[in-house]
Amino acid sequence: DIQMTQSPSSLSVSVGDRVTITCRASQSISSYLNWYQQKPGNSPKVLIYSASSLQSGVPSRFSGSGSGTDFSLTISNLQPEDFATYYCQQSYSTPTFGQGTKVEIK
């Protein structure tokens, strides 16, 4: 199994802040990295696929970068609807998810 480690596990931020979440793979996964957003009581929704491609309909304040083992998700100008938990997922081999990063209101 490829292990995915996210950091931080939670962070408290304010509306308008810039937020960066990182995800590290236990081995190189090229650009086979996806990011999901999950709000309480809802199923996850994809934000970013192949490390940096924005899913259709996702606001441009979300961006992804990285390749190999280190990746990041950045949310610029955080909006109230962005408070949620974010997961990375590798699709290089049998899928695995990170442990999640909860973005909370400060």
Next chain:
Amino acid sequence: QITLKESGPTVVKATETLTLTCTFSGFSLSTSGVGVGWIRQPPGKALEWLALIYWDDDKRYSPSLESRLTISKDTSKNQVVLTMTNIDPVDTATYYCAHRRGTYGSGSYFNWFDPWGQGTLVTVSS
């Protein structure tokens, strides 16, 4: 528009076998490249991928759960079924099925889960 919906028991007794059904619309599991996966999430915890079935009936399982899982498809009914044997209270979770979407880029085939079903909470009683 692609939709998926999970169905199955809400409560299962320990040691029994859990059978979950994913009924979908908006795509065919006989189309090349298409896949459907199962992912679960214990209350308050992270997502865990369980299994994936492809259009050609190829199947993949989580290594840690492979001995307990079976995934199958009924293309005519637009359904994917997941069975998990010897269920335990630690298997209490919301179980999701999801469509595997993909695209070619830079000489590679990238895939991700989109969309997901609404999920079904399964509680395992001891």
